Amino acid sequence: MGTFHKMENENNEVVVVVTAHDDFNWGLGKSGQNNYSSELANNLLNEYDQTLNSIKEFEIVAGKVVAMLDSDVLIDLNYKSDGLVPLSEFRDMPGLKIGDLVEVYVENPEDKNGRLVLSRRKAKLLRAWDNIVTAFEEGHVVTGHVISKTKGGLIVDVNGLETFLPGSQIDIKPITDYDMFVGKTMDFKVVKINESIKNAVVSHKALIESDIEAQRSEIISRLEKGQVLEGTVKNITDFGAFLDLGGVDGLLYITDISWGRIKHPSDVLYNGQKLNVVVLDFNDDKKRISLSLKALTPHPWDVLADDIQPGSVVEGKIVNIEDYGAFLEITPGVEGLIHVSEISWSSQPINSRDFFKEGDTFKAKVVTIDREERKMSLSLKQLSDDPWSIIEEKYAKATRHSGEVKNLTPYGVFIELEEGIGGMIHISDLSWTKRFAHPAEFTKVGEKLDVIVLEVDKDNRKLSLGHKQLEENPWDTFENLFPVGSVHEATVLRRDDRGAIVLLPYGLEAFAPIRHVKKEDGNLAEVDETLPFKVIEFNRDDKRILVSHTRFFSDVKKDGEEKEKTEKKKQDKDAKDDLEKTQNKVERNTLGDLDVFSELKEQMKEEDDNQG
Numbered sequence: 001m002g003t004f005h006k007m008e009n010e011n012n013e014v015v016v017v018v019t020a021h022d023d024f025n026w027g028l029g030k031s032g033q034n035n036y037s038s039e040l041a042n043n044l045l046n047e048y049d050q051t052l053n054s055i056k057e058f059e060i061v062a063g064k065v066v067a068m069l070d071s072d073v074l075i076d077l078n079y080k081s082d083g084l085v086p087l088s089e090f091r092d093m094p095g096l097k098i099g100d101l102v103e104v105y106v107e108n109p110e111d112k113n114g115r116l117v118l119s120r121r122k123a124k125l126l127r128a129w130d131n132i133v134t135a136f137e138e139g140h141v142v143t144g145h146v147i148s149k150t151k152g153g154l155i156v157d158v159n160g161l162e163t164f165l166p167g168s169q170i171d172i173k174p175i176t177d178y179d180m181f182v183g184k185t186m187d188f189k190v191v192k193i194n195e196s197i198k199n200a201v202v203s204h205k206a207l208i209e210s211d212i213e214a215q216r217s218e219i220i221s222r223l224e225k226g227q228v229l230e231g232t233v234k235n236i237t238d239f240g241a242f243l244d245l246g247g248v249d250g251l252l253y254i255t256d257i258s259w260g261r262i263k264h265p266s267d268v269l270y271n272g273q274k275l276n277v278v279v280l281d282f283n284d285d286k287k288r289i290s291l292s293l294k295a296l297t298p299h300p301w302d303v304l305a306d307d308i309q310p311g312s313v314v315e316g317k318i319v320n321i322e323d324y325g326a327f328l329e330i331t332p333g334v335e336g337l338i339h340v341s342e343i344s345w346s347s348q349p350i351n352s353r354d355f356f357k358e359g360d361t362f363k364a365k366v367v368t369i370d371r372e373e374r375k376m377s378l379s380l381k382q383l384s385d386d387p388w389s390i391i392e393e394k395y396a397k398a399t400r401h402s403g404e405v406k407n408l409t410p411y412g413v414f415i416e417l418e419e420g421i422g423g424m425i426h427i428s429d430l431s432w433t434k435r436f437a438h439p440a441e442f443t444k445v446g447e448k449l450d451v452i453v454l455e456v457d458k459d460n461r462k463l464s465l466g467h468k469q470l471e472e473n474p475w476d477t478f479e480n481l482f483p484v485g486s487v488h489e490a491t492v493l494r495r496d497d498r499g500a501i502v503l504l505p506y507g508l509e510a511f512a513p514i515r516h517v518k519k520e521d522g523n524l525a526e527v528d529e530t531l532p533f534k535v536i537e538f539n540r541d542d543k544r545i546l547v548s549h550t551r552f553f554s555d556v557k558k559d560g561e562e563k564e565k566t567e568k569k570k571q572d573k574d575a576k577d578d579l580e581k582t583q584n585k586v587e588r589n590t591l592g593d594l595d596v597f598s599e600l601k602e603q604m605k606e607e608d609d610n611q612g
Contacts, residue, residue, distance in 0.1 A: 060123045065100045075104055075118060083118035090120060092160075103127060121160075125198075128161035132200045136190040144202065145185050149178045156188065156202055163188075169203035172212070215247030223289070225279055231291070233273040241265045243277060243291060250289035252277060259294045260332025261319045300333035301374045312366045314378070318356050326356040328364055328378055336376035338364060345381050345388060345420030347461040348406065387420045388461050395421070395463060397453050400470065405447045413439045415451055415465055423463025425451060432468045432475065432543070433508045435501075475540050478508060482535050482545060487552055490533045492517075492525050500525065502533060502547060509545075510535075516548030525549060 063083070067074035072084040073096070085104060090096050105122035135142045144156035144163065153166040165188070167175060175181075188202035189210070219229075231243030231250060240253040252275075254265050262268055269275075278295040282288060308314060314336070320327040325339040340352050364378035387394075395401065395417065403415035406422065413430070416422040430442045443449060455464035482488065482504065490502040490510065499513040512533060517525045525531055534555065537546035 059106050060103050060126055061106060062101050062103055063118075065096065065098050065102060068096070068098060075102065077104075077116070077118075079109075079116060081110075081116045083116035085118050085120050092124075124160040128159040129198050129200075131159060132161060132163070132190055133193060133195075136193050136200070139189070141187050141189060141207065142202070143185065144188050146181050146183060149182055154178055154181055156186075158188070158200075158202065161198075161200070163190075163200040163202045165202050165204065169201075169205045172205055172208050212247040217247075219246055219248050223279060223282060225281060227279045228276055228296070229279060229291075231275055231277055233269050233271050233275065236265050236269055236271060238264065241269050243275065245289070248289065250277070250279070250291040252291045252293060256280065256290075256292040256294055258332060259297070259300050260329060261335075294333075299374075300331050301371060304331070304334055304371065308366060308369065310366050310368060313363055313383070314366060315361065315363045318358050318360045318362065321353055321356050321358060323352060325352050328362055330376075334374075334376070336364065336366070336369075336378040338362075338378045338380060342367070342377075342379035342381055345384075345386055345461075346416070346422050348414055348416070348422050381420065384420075387418065388458060391421070391458055391463075392456055395453050395456065397456055400450065400452050402448055402450050403465075405443050405445050405449055408439045408443075408445060410438055413443060413449070415449060417451075417463075421463070423451070423453070423465040425449075425465045425467055429454070429466040429468055432471065432473060433506075435509060474506075474508075475543055478506075478545075479538060479540055481506070482508070482538060484535050484538055487532050487534045488547075489530055490547065491530045492527050495524070495527055504533075504545070504547075510547045511544070512547050512549065516546075516550045518550045520553045 061077055063075035063077040065073055066076045066082065068087070071087050073087055073090060075083045075085055077083065083104065090102075093100075093102075096102075102120060103123045104118040104120050105126060106117075107119050107122070108117040111117055132142065134140065142158050144158040146154050146165070147157050147162070148155045150164070153164055154170070156163045156165045167178060169191070170178075170181065186204055187207055188204055189206040190200055191203045191206055192201035193199070229245050229250075231245045233241050234244045234249070235242040238254075240251055240257070243250050243252055252265075254262065257265060257268060275293060276296060277291040277293055280290040280292045280295070282290065308330075314328075314330050316328040316330040316336075318326050319329040319335065325337050325342075327335045327337055329335050338356075340350050343350050343352070343355055362380065363383065364380055365382045367377045367379050367382070369376045401417055403417040403422070405413055406416045407414040410427075412427050413425045414422055415425060425439075427436055427439055430436060430439065434442075436442050449467060450470055451465040451467055452469045453463060454466045454469065455462075457463070488504050490504050493501045493503050493509070495501075495517065497514065499511055500517045502510050502512055504510050510533070514524070516536070519525055519531070531549045532552050533547035533549050534552040535545060536548050536551055537544070539545075
């Protein structure tokens with residue numbers, strides 16, 4: 001075996017040569033020692049040690065590559081021995097050559113075999129960690145290679161050190177597909193370190209936010225009212241849309257999107273849409289910025305056609321409905337009010353929410369227009385002639401007509417005779433014979449009803465109508481059919497705490513107060529029960545009949561008692577007359593006979609007195 005020796009060639013390069021045993025120093029002593037004195041040997045060793053570097057365990061030092069073997073690299077640290085590092089630890093340095101300086105980690109200056117133990121892998125990791133710590137403390141940007149996906153994020157190789165990139169720190173927008181980033185080289189900011197386990201967390205989002213903040217500062221520094229900026233729609237809400245103006249957000253309210261009415265911003269905007277907008281206002285720190293899209297175009301009232309004047313006919317769609325009327329949009333941003341009083345010539349109140357539907361198209365006549373105040377009033381009914389102008393000719397008093405029931409109120413029925421013409425039938429004018437608690441008991445909305453005109457009030461646009469007047473007043477006849485004291489069979493229709501309504505012959509209804517509904521057995525008459533009732537009051541003017549069942553049976557009883565008393569009196573009178581006749585025929589033979597007749601006469605007189 002030969003011996004390894006280092007020496008410099010003519011190019012001053014250190015090479016390793018192997019010498020044969022023939023190069024052995026024959027000047028050594030018998031035991032192989034130099035024949036130096038102890039003092040000289042110590043001096044020489046001290047001089048030699050001073051020429052070497054001082055190497056400590058667990059430190060990173062720089063060394064020169066002096067030889068590249070099959071599987072190792074020989075590193076000269078200017079130490080008493082050289083160190084071997086596996087060639088595999090230099091895979092990231094494919095161009096490594098003799099003479100290159102590299103950093104290595106001293107694991108052991110001298111192991112039990114006297115060898116210098118080095119590691120480039122550990123040197124890389126420690127140096128990478130130092131760089132990570134420096135980047136974290138000083139805010140430097142590091143470059144890393146995404147090597148794999150892990151739970152909750154990605155693993156990033158930063159100069160040989162594996163760091164963690166949370167999913168929430170990949171981008172400013174949410175990321176769901178982590179695989180698309182594996183294999184990419186990206187810049188990062190170190191946001192967290194753990195010295196004890198040499199672990200670091202990095203963020204790409206932080207760099208984006210830093211860039212955005214820089215852009216935001218630039219935009220805010222030159223922000224002015226009236227300035228036109230380009231923005232991108234990033235979020236749409238019920239009240240408007242948020243726009244990204246390049247690092248700073250602005251709010252575009254729904255009322256500033258269009259001159260016309262829109263129900264929801266999503267009807268005209270979508271996420272990602274690029275828009276030019278005008279800066280309307282911002283607060284002192286310029287963090288709340290109000291934007292406008294419609295301000296880029298002139299107000300529609302300012303460019304409204306000059307030929308739209310009072311009397312003009314316009315067309316549009318209903319965009320808003322209120323209790324007092326509806327707004328007709330002529331063009332986006334130009335609206336006119338159709339008041340409920342301008343819907344129909346009829347005096348009958350109209351519910352605007354029932355008449356109009358949003359989106360419906362109407363033609364209307366311009367009644368008034370104020371371009372400075374940007375107001376317009378419109379009319380539907382003025383598109384046709386006023387039918388009330390000829391009301392007295394077409395619907396004269398006492399004329400008969402047919403109409404449709406349009407509305408019921410507690411006091412009457414509204415009848416529409418034609419479009420814009422209608423009148424009221426009072427509840428008392430529905431029937432001669434029946435009293436109704438509500439007109440719904442007589443008719444219902446949508447039915448046809450014959451009527452007669454009772455009164456015409458052209459000035460107040462009112463018609464008084466009647467229905468019962470189509471027939472003759474039967475109360476003249478009823479007065480003869482139902483005189484006071486007459487008795488009639490009647491059926492109980494309904495009953496309450498006040499009394500009962502009963503149905504008399506010929507469909508006539510009468511009222512029996514509650515105390516007059518009591519029967520002979522003490523119970524009250526029930527609904528649908530038919531009993532004899534006596535008329536106790538007849539009022540032709542008020543068309544009212546009062547009846548009583550109680551009075552009927554009490555009068556019957558009283559009449560029976562009177563008849564029985566009269567019959568008894570008649571019988572007694574007949575007996576008395578017979579007695580007197582007998583007395584005149586019988587001879588008075590004895591005083592005793594006369595006494596008997598006298599007693600009998602006194603007895604009969606007493607009976608007459610008692611009955612009287």
